[in-house]
Amino acid sequence: MRVPLAWRNIAHERGRAAIGIAGMTFAIVLIFLQLGFYGAIIIGSTQVYDQLAGDLVIVSREYSFIHSPRSFPKARLQQALGARDVLTVRPLYIGATTWRNPATGLKNSVMLIAFDPRRPVFSTPSINAHLTELRHSDTVLVDSDTREKYGPRSAGDTIELAGRRVHIADQYRLGTSFVELAMIVLSDQNFVRVLHGSLDDVAVGVIRLRTGADPAAAARELRSRLPADVEVWTREQFRAHEVRHVLLLTSTGMIFGSGVLVAVIVGMVILYQTISTQIMSKLSEYATLKAIGYTPLEIVRIVLGQALFLSLIAFLPGLGLGLLLYDGVQKSAFLPMVMPAGRIIGVLLLVVAMSIASGLLAYRKVHVANPADLF
Amino acid sequence: MPEVVDVDHVNHYFGDGHTRKQALFDCCLKVGPGELIIVTGPSGSGKTTLLTLIGALRSTTEGSNRVLGRELHGLPAHELVLVRRSIGFIFQMHNLFQSLTAHENVRMSIDLGRHTPREARELATDMLTKLGLGHRIHYKPNQLSGGQRQRVAIARALVNRPRLILADEPTAALDKKSSRDVVEMLKAQTREERATILMVTHDSRILDVADRIINMVDGAIESDVVVDDAIRICEILKKSEIFQKLSPTELLNIAQKMKKETYAAGTTVIRQGDAGDKFYIIGNGTVDVLIDGDAARSSGKTIRSLGGGDFFGEKALITGEPRSASIVATSTLTVYFLDQADFHSALAASDSFNEQIRKIAFQR
Numbered sequence: 001m002r003v004p005l006a007w008r009n010i011a012h013e014r015g016r017a018a019i020g021i022a023g024m025t026f027a028i029v030l031i032f033l034q035l036g037f038y039g040a041i042i043i044g045s046t047q048v049y050d051q052l053a054g055d056l057v058i059v060s061r062e063y064s065f066i067h068s069p070r071s072f073p074k075a076r077l078q079q080a081l082g083a084r085d086v087l088t089v090r091p092l093y094i095g096a097t098t099w100r101n102p103a104t105g106l107k108n109s110v111m112l113i114a115f116d117p118r119r120p121v122f123s124t125p126s127i128n129a130h131l132t133e134l135r136h137s138d139t140v141l142v143d144s145d146t147r148e149k150y151g152p153r154s155a156g157d158t159i160e161l162a163g164r165r166v167h168i169a170d171q172y173r174l175g176t177s178f179v180e181l182a183m184i185v186l187s188d189q190n191f192v193r194v195l196h197g198s199l200d201d202v203a204v205g206v207i208r209l210r211t212g213a214d215p216a217a218a219a220r221e222l223r224s225r226l227p228a229d230v231e232v233w234t235r236e237q238f239r240a241h242e243v244r245h246v247l248l249l250t251s252t253g254m255i256f257g258s259g260v261l262v263a264v265i266v267g268m269v270i271l272y273q274t275i276s277t278q279i280m281s282k283l284s285e286y287a288t289l290k291a292i293g294y295t296p297l298e299i300v301r302i303v304l305g306q307a308l309f310l311s312l313i314a315f316l317p318g319l320g321l322g323l324l325l326y327d328g329v330q331k332s333a334f335l336p337m338v339m340p341a342g343r344i345i346g347v348l349l350l351v352v353a354m355s356i357a358s359g360l361l362a363y364r365k366v367h368v369a370n371p372a373d374l375f
Numbered sequence: 376m377p378e379v380v381d382v383d384h385v386n387h388y389f390g391d392g393h394t395r396k397q398a399l400f401d402c403c404l405k406v407g408p409g410e411l412i413i414v415t416g417p418s419g420s421g422k423t424t425l426l427t428l429i430g431a432l433r434s435t436t437e438g439s440n441r442v443l444g445r446e447l448h449g450l451p452a453h454e455l456v457l458v459r460r461s462i463g464f465i466f467q468m469h470n471l472f473q474s475l476t477a478h479e480n481v482r483m484s485i486d487l488g489r490h491t492p493r494e495a496r497e498l499a500t501d502m503l504t505k506l507g508l509g510h511r512i513h514y515k516p517n518q519l520s521g522g523q524r525q526r527v528a529i530a531r532a533l534v535n536r537p538r539l540i541l542a543d544e545p546t547a548a549l550d551k552k553s554s555r556d557v558v559e560m561l562k563a564q565t566r567e568e569r570a571t572i573l574m575v576t577h578d579s580r581i582l583d584v585a586d587r588i589i590n591m592v593d594g595a596i597e598s599d600v601v602v603d604d605a606i607r608i609c610e611i612l613k614k615s616e617i618f619q620k621l622s623p624t625e626l627l628n629i630a631q632k633m634k635k636e637t638y639a640a641g642t643t644v645i646r647q648g649d650a651g652d653k654f655y656i657i658g659n660g661t662v663d664v665l666i667d668g669d670a671a672r673s674s675g676k677t678i679r680s681l682g683g684g685d686f687f688g689e690k691a692l693i694t695g696e697p698r699s700a701s702i703v704a705t706s707t708l709t710v711y712f713l714d715q716a717d718f719h720s721a722l723a724a725s726d727s728f729n730e731q732i733r734k735i736a737f738q739r
Contacts, residue, residue: 012474
């Protein structure tokens with residue numbers, strides 16, 4: 001093995017190395033956090049639909065996203081039922097209203113999701129366990145992630161929705177999102193009572209196909225069968241639509257995307273500073289390397305080695321702190337912060353790329369080292 | 376014998392345009408294997424510039440600069456780097472890697488060659504042990520004294536057995552004892568490895584080890600002198616059979632002690648039966664070797680004639696017996712002689728000389 005000069009240099013100047021590692025750790029934590037938020041947006045945008053028990057959906061041609069679904073006539077569901085392979089077609093209603101906190105008197109917006117309890121559309125056990133109670137008038141289920149500012153929200157509490165007093169049967173677990181901090185599941189009948197709306201205006205039609213049917217083919221057939229005021233999507237298309245909407249058509253994707261970029265730049269600047277300061281302080285040693293016959297490529301390798309050692313050492317605490325923060329955010333902000341293995345590998349590769357880039361930038365300082373000056 | 380360094384009409388300039396300043400003026404210098412050259416001169420005289428050109432640390436832009444058989448003029452930077460691998464560099468400031476141990480510092484040089492890790496470790500250990508640092512190989516530079524650091528730097532420069540070593544004020548930061556040690560180590564390298572050393576120094580304490588002293592003034596080589604007349608004797612000695620295998624330093628050691636004598640034709644230089652007290656080398660002229668002659672006149676039997684580069688008188692000095700023959704000059708004769716004491720100390724100092732001369736002496 002060759003003499004590990006890069007490693008020795010780092011181990012020799014622990015103070016300087018520690019500052020570089022701390023800075024890089026900070027940057028890595030920041031990257032993980034931004035990606036965590038980013039991931040939470042994606043998860044949050046689809047977590048309701050992911051729980052639908054169906055193979056295809058019908059939505060309005062003007063469907064935008066879950067918080068702005070537009071509606072289509074209920075008659076389309078009947079028309080869909082005639083298609084081959086279609087087993088059931090069930091309506092899902094989405095609406096929004098206000099929820100008054102009796103303690104503060106403040107009204108906050110709440111998202112309502114409704115269906116016919118005799119024809120359930122979710123596969124969520126904590127919802128399906130209360131189908132009978134949902135059929136009672138003015139009885140609702142509240143998402144367990146609903147924030148504290150809404151006031152009492154436990155089983156047995158009575159709350160006020162759009163001025164109407166309703167009874168909470170229990171909580172269910174599905175998750176809120178960035179947009180809505182409270183969610184309520186209720187029967188279609190109670191939905192109409194609260195919102196004074198019409199059951200003819202459906203937000204999403206949930207279609208179940210016969211076992212073994214091809215969803216793509218069934219969707220094609222439905223599209224040709226139904227009028228142009230509705231769209232038929234497979235689950236995957238529906239999911240992709242929601243994600244694309246929230247990432248591209250709202251600013252959330254850009255906010256956290258640029259957050260990652262800033263963290264990357266911060267990390268690279270810190271790394272560059274650390275390495276280039278080290279090079280300047282050891283200029284005569286770099287000149288000596290040149291004098292005794294080390295080629296530029298070999299010297300680049302030493303400089304890059306230092307950058308890589310610093311950032312790889314920083315990666316472990318960065319990941320550890322990231323996981324801690326994920327847990328904290330999940331608990332305090334009810335955001336679905338998860339750390340997929342792909343993200344860990346991705347950030348690791350990003351960190352390697354950052355090290356190489358800032359190492360190469362810092363290497364330019366080595367040009368100042370002139371072996372002829374040693375004499 | 377090819378020259379190790381052959382600098383021919385080299386000029387060098389620093390800066391461009393109006394600020395262009397000539398640093399070297401028509402420098403010529405030839406250095407052979409095993410020579411230790413000291414370069415002196417006031418600061419700014421160009422000696423360092425010359426050394427950096429020879430060391431492939433700068434590009435040669437005017438003139439021919441052949442180092443280790445390679446023309447450096449016009450060589451691109453990436454080739455110059457490779458040339459430097461064959462040269463040992465010793466700097467005024469030792470320039471060790473502060474984060475590495477003595478052993479690792481030496482291995483940084485070894486790593487440039489093709490060695491197994493085991494060989495590399497052994498080479499480094501051997502070299503440091505040879506320089507008296509066997510007990511310090513795992514110390515870092517800041518745990519070593521100035522002299523020890525410079526020895527590590529020398530180990531790093533010598534470990535690849537370079538044929539050319541360039542040293543810049545290697546003793547400037549050292550005390551008298553350490554300087555002497557360092558210089559002796561370098562001198563030993565010229566003897567043992569026939570390495571060529573160019574050393575820039577102002578340290579008058581070490582001038583005595585030089586084969587030649589080059590003095591530079593204002594960018595030109597002002598003088599290039601052999602250490603004393605002894606070198607001229609060396610030139611003659613080199614032509615002689617018994618001295619051929621000696622290194623320049625050994626030759627110089629002997630030559631420095633020799634004295635010159637001139638005899639007219641017909642003069643008896645040695646008389647048979649006398650006590651032996653001198654050893655002679657013929658510089659110029661011829662002699663006859665006679666035995667059993669009349670003590671007054673050279674009327675004995677001529678058994679042999681000798682000429683330039685031949686030598687005589689050694690046998691009586693070795694055996695302690697009286698002269699076994701007479702020597703009479705047959706033309707104007709120049710000889711160089713060693714007296715008995717110097718002869719014996721020369722034998723003691725040089726194994727190769729001792730071996731060579733005994734072999735020849737007892738063949739006759």
